[in-house]
Amino acid sequence: MAVGLLGKIIRHKVVDLWLSARIIETEAYMLNERGSHASLGLTPSRRALFMEGGTIYMYYARGGDSLNIGAAGPGNSVLIKSAYPVTDDVSGPESLAAMLRLNPARNGQPRAPEKLCAGQTLLCRALGLKVPEWNAQTLDASRLFIDDDGYRPDNIIRTTRLGIPSGRDEHLPYRFVDSAYASCCTRSPLGRSRLEGEHYHYLDTDQQWRT
């Protein structure tokens, strides 16, 4: 599911505008694995992780709102980590302008489009997604949904998730990035001194096709 969401467009309606962004980076989290919130057990703030597949789980990460979509099976979910703003027939220039206003840089200046949704909390800010409004809710074609315009990533990078402390299954290769947008994700996996085969892999075409 984390791979399948790459390239899809997430759309959120704010007042009378659809705000849209293409998903370029995702991470998978599983119930039976130490990196996930679900593995910490069922509490009121984590209840959405144990609801029906498709339920939205939002939580605060270091002060900002973060978006997950529940997968099949209790406790499994996909964290939407970064995206790239989309302007098309549904979201015109005024939608992009609204996103820029919702997520200005710290100094108040507008961000470059490449940086507007380059992180899990930045994405939520740009799309106007808030924990109190969307946690434990379901997708809704009239307000928030995942769209498919036919785009498919040519190459997908598979690597380890960010921010997982050691001893918490930090080695699991559950982070996925559309390589065409690698420079616009949370942190590029393709830095100098990052080696293909050691720090990251490209997903087999075979594996990509199956998803």
Added chain:
DNA sequence: CCAAAGATGCGCT
């Protein structure tokens, strides 16, 4: 009630 710990972001080097 308080301290500590995050599935982070930013600015600086």
Added chain:
DNA sequence: GCGCATCTTTGGG
């Protein structure tokens, strides 16, 4: 790559 701001959740006293 590192330090620091940030703010909610959680668990212990």
